[in-house]
Amino acid sequence: MGNWWQSDLFYSYRTNPVAVISSVVFVVLGLAALFAPWISPTNPFDAGSLNLMNGFTPPFSANQFTGDYFVLGTDDQGRDLVSAMLYGMRISLMVGILAVGLAMVLGVTLGLVAGYRGGWVDAVVMRLADVQLTFPSILIAMLVAGIARGLVPPDQREGMATIILILSIGLSDWVQFARTVRSSTLLEKEKEYVQAARVLGRSHLAIMFRHILPGIVSPVLVIATISLALAIIAEATLSFLGVGAPPTEPSLGTLIRIGQDFLFAGEWWILLFPALTLLLIALSVNLLGDWLRDALNPKLK
Amino acid sequence: MTHLLDIKDLQVTFSNRHGDLRVLDGVSLHVGRGEILGIIGESGAGKSMTGNAVMGLLEPPGKITKGDILFDGVSIIGKAEGLRGKHISMIFQDPLTSLNPLKRVGDMLTETMRTHLPIGKSEAEERARASFEEVGLDPSRLDAYPHEFSGGMRQRVVIALALAGEPELLIADEPTTALDVSVQAQILELIRNLCEKRGLGVMLITHDIGVIANSCDRVAVFYAGRPVEIAGVSELLAHPKHPYSEGLIASMPRIDADSRHEMLRQIEGSMPALNKLPKGCAFAPRCHKVMDKCLEQQPIMQSGRAACWLGEA
Numbered sequence: 001m002g003n004w005w006q007s008d009l010f011y012s013y014r015t016n017p018v019a020v021i022s023s024v025v026f027v028v029l030g031l032a033a034l035f036a037p038w039i040s041p042t043n044p045f046d047a048g049s050l051n052l053m054n055g056f057t058p059p060f061s062a063n064q065f066t067g068d069y070f071v072l073g074t075d076d077q078g079r080d081l082v083s084a085m086l087y088g089m090r091i092s093l094m095v096g097i098l099a100v101g102l103a104m105v106l107g108v109t110l111g112l113v114a115g116y117r118g119g120w121v122d123a124v125v126m127r128l129a130d131v132q133l134t135f136p137s138i139l140i141a142m143l144v145a146g147i148a149r150g151l152v153p154p155d156q157r158e159g160m161a162t163i164i165l166i167l168s169i170g171l172s173d174w175v176q177f178a179r180t181v182r183s184s185t186l187l188e189k190e191k192e193y194v195q196a197a198r199v200l201g202r203s204h205l206a207i208m209f210r211h212i213l214p215g216i217v218s219p220v221l222v223i224a225t226i227s228l229a230l231a232i233i234a235e236a237t238l239s240f241l242g243v244g245a246p247p248t249e250p251s252l253g254t255l256i257r258i259g260q261d262f263l264f265a266g267e268w269w270i271l272l273f274p275a276l277t278l279l280l281i282a283l284s285v286n287l288l289g290d291w292l293r294d295a296l297n298p299k300l301k
Numbered sequence: 302m303t304h305l306l307d308i309k310d311l312q313v314t315f316s317n318r319h320g321d322l323r324v325l326d327g328v329s330l331h332v333g334r335g336e337i338l339g340i341i342g343e344s345g346a347g348k349s350m351t352g353n354a355v356m357g358l359l360e361p362p363g364k365i366t367k368g369d370i371l372f373d374g375v376s377i378i379g380k381a382e383g384l385r386g387k388h389i390s391m392i393f394q395d396p397l398t399s400l401n402p403l404k405r406v407g408d409m410l411t412e413t414m415r416t417h418l419p420i421g422k423s424e425a426e427e428r429a430r431a432s433f434e435e436v437g438l439d440p441s442r443l444d445a446y447p448h449e450f451s452g453g454m455r456q457r458v459v460i461a462l463a464l465a466g467e468p469e470l471l472i473a474d475e476p477t478t479a480l481d482v483s484v485q486a487q488i489l490e491l492i493r494n495l496c497e498k499r500g501l502g503v504m505l506i507t508h509d510i511g512v513i514a515n516s517c518d519r520v521a522v523f524y525a526g527r528p529v530e531i532a533g534v535s536e537l538l539a540h541p542k543h544p545y546s547e548g549l550i551a552s553m554p555r556i557d558a559d560s561r562h563e564m565l566r567q568i569e570g571s572m573p574a575l576n577k578l579p580k581g582c583a584f585a586p587r588c589h590k591v592m593d594k595c596l597e598q599q600p601i602m603q604s605g606r607a608a609c610w611l612g613e614a
Contacts, residue, residue: 196399196459199356200413201386201466210412214403 012295019291022284029281033093036086044084045249047077054078056262059269073269075258081269084255085277091251092281095165096232102170103231104224107177108213114178115185116208126182129175137172137230138237144168145243161246169234176223184216218296225289229282236278252278303374304331305502306355306389306470312367313347313354322575324350324363327527329602332470337496337503339513339534341549342523343572348506351523352472355504356391357381372470387417390463394475396455400447406458407443410465417466428465436461436491453484460491470502471495477512489516510553514538522546525572525583530607542607544588582610 004010013019032039043049057063059073059081072081114125132140145168152160188194189212197207238244239253240260247254252274259271313325325347332338340348353359355370357379369376377384385391393399401409410432411425420428430440436457447455456476463471473492477485493516496503505517513520513534520537522530522545530543541547548568570587579585585595594610602608 192393192395192398193401195358196391196393196462197401199358199385199391200416200462201382201384202413202416206412206416211401211404215401 009295013291016291016295018287019295022287022291025280026284026288029089029277029284030093032086033089036083036090040080040083040086042080042083044079044087047248050078052078056267058267059273072273075255075270076262076267081255081273084250085252085274088245088250088252088255088274089277089281091162091245091249092232092235092253092278095162095169095235095245095251096228098166099169099173099231099235100224100227102166103173103227104177104220106170107174108181108220110174111178111181112185112208112213115182116189116204116212122182125178129178132172132175138234140172141168141234141238142241142243144171145238149243158246158248161244161249165235165238165244168238169231172234173227173231176227177220180219180223181216184219185212188212188215222289222293222296225285225292229285229289232278232285233282303371305334305336305373306332306504307371307374308351308355308368309371310368311351311354311365311370313350313359313363314366315363317362320576323526324575325354325526327601328368330521330528330531332502332504334469334502335496335500336519337493337505337517339517339520340504340506340523341508341510341513341520343508345572345575346523347526348508348523349474350526352391352474352504352506355381355472356385356389386413386463386466386468388466388468389470389472390466390468391472391474392456392459392463392476395479396452396459397447399459400455400462402447405444405446406450406462410443410458410462413462413465429461432461432464435495436464437487452480453487456480456484456488457491460488460495464495464499464501468501470504472504472506474506475508476505478507478509485512486515492516510549522549525578526575527583527608528602529584529609531602532606542611543584543609544590544611545584546607548587582608 037043051066051068053065054063054068054070054074055076055078057068057070057074057078059071062069063074070080070082072085074080075084110125114122145164148160148164148167149157152164194207194211197211202211235244235251236253236256239251240257242257245251245254247258250258255274256271256278259267259269259274263271308328308330311325311328312323315322315324328347328351330338340351342348354365355377357377359365365378370378372384372388381389400406407426407429410429411422414420414425414428415422418425429443433440433443438454438457438461442450447458450458471492476492477488480488489512492503492505495501505512507513517534519531519533521528522537522543524545530537530541530546532542537546538550541550545568548566551566552568554565568587573579573583573586579596581594581596581598582588582600585591588595590611592610598610600608600610
């Protein structure tokens with residue numbers, strides 16, 4: 001019996017420098033985001049501690065009025081950019097991971113049921129997926145966000161903003177999972193062991209989740225990784241468009257939007273550093289996803 | 302006394318735009334407790350279809366259009382799903398594809414047991430070990446995956462799985478076809494033993510008359526969707542009543558015959574397509590004892606021996 005460090009997957013990982021580097025980058029950024037409250041110099045969400053006099057401090061130099069020093073400068077509110085980015089990454093990553101989780105649970109369940117049951121269930125789920133695919137997913141996300149905001153009372157909108165974000169990105173992204181899982185299920189359910197499980201009297205639910213699902217996890221994993229990069233970008237896009245994280249609790253996308261306002265006034269750093277961070281996260285996750293896809297593809301072995 | 306399984310005048314029809322295809326017609330047979338009924342016939346004769354009909358595994362457009370299937374005296378048509386694994390189990394030809402490659406065999410075994418029996422996890426593990434010993438496997442292999450077993454061992458695992466719910470009837474659909482001959486004998490002996498020890502009724506589907514000779518109590522010979530002869534094994538092998546059974550037996554190589562000088566006999570021609578069945582006996586075009594009556598009227602099986610006009614005259 002092999003241990004995980006002897007597995008083919010780990011060997012492929014070890015011998016692929018791109019995979020190693022991008023996973024290290026992702027883990028470092030992820031840990032930084034996770035421990036932001038402990039490592040960041042200031043708390044950017046605490047509006048009371050901000051000094052407007054510190055606004056627009058350029059990076060690598062002290063503020064001309066207060067003499068305070070910020071490594072990467074401050075934004076218009078005088079928020080330390082390092083702290084804001086650490087907290088922003090936290091929101092971006094959390095929203096991304098939870099949204100992909102939601103999309104995965106939804107898509108895998110629907111795809112599994114559609115593929116296994118077939119008939120009208122299959123037709124309804126897949127036509128729904130087809131219709132949704134005809135719209136750009138960011139549009140779907142904005143639609144869901146808009147509807148959700150309309151349903152939430154105005155005084156709770158700030159607090160619900162993150163949940164609405166997760167919901168809207170998750171609901172715009174389940175189609176990928178559902179389609180892949182459905183097609184894998186169609187292949188898998190024709191295998192004789194599925195019929196063998198039926199004649200042994202296992203229930204449909206047990207066959208779907210205990211027999212078929214374990215056989216189709218690898219494409220799901222690949223899609224989940226690539227979707228994570230897309231979800232993080234989608235979150236940034238929504239926040240950039242102003243329907244995402246509120247300015248009081250900025251995510252990377254919100255910071256980029258704020259920075260964009262001042263880009264042509266010469267305050268370039270407010271946009272550049274959050275944008276680079278976003279690029280780094282999305283790129284590392286994407287490269288990891290590419291590697292995983294190749295590593296799990298039996299045709300490329 | 303009620304038989305364990307009693308199939309009465311079963312008819313299975315597949316309908317499509319070209320019309321109705323009777324893949325089974327007038328199938329009547331029974332299996333008793335502790336008895337192995339062999340079902341033999343060439344491809345497309347309806348052997349597996351009979352097994353599938355009992356298990357309730359007919360896929361649309363196939364459906365039962367006539368007759369009844371009684372299990373323990375109760376009709377099970379449309380109700381087979383609730384009996385699967387618990388009362389009737391089935392094993393298939395290829396033991397590798399009938400096992401989930403991603404699951405440990407022990408997990409499959411305990412899960413199946415706990416689906417059907419009101420037992421806890423530790424008792425299921427206990428029983429799994431016992432059942433591995435019963436089918437002649439080392440209980441330490443319960444942690445292994447299917448690919449870590451040989452073909453014969455896999456079929457033993459499949460049998461252990463099929464018996465996990467303690468069924469009364471086992472349908473074995475060509476259980477030894479994918480195995481080599483020595484392993485085949487072991488598996489048949491295992492089925493034979495289980496049958497005697499547990500009082501298990503077995504429906505053994507095969508196209509190998511050697512398998513029948515080795516292990517069955519009675520045999521049903523299928524041709525073109527219906528049994529043409531049902532008899533005890535020794536009776537059938539020694540004195541086949543139907544010319545088709547006769548041809549099947551004659552086409553088997555014999556170790557005692559002087560085969561160096563004798564060509565193996567074969568039945569001329571092939572089975573007619575089910576949508577082009579002749580008016581009279583389906584075997585008539587290939588039968589060397591064909592009479593006028595055979596072409597006119599379909600023979601019926603009387604007093605449960607052979608469906609042939611020869612015996613009547």
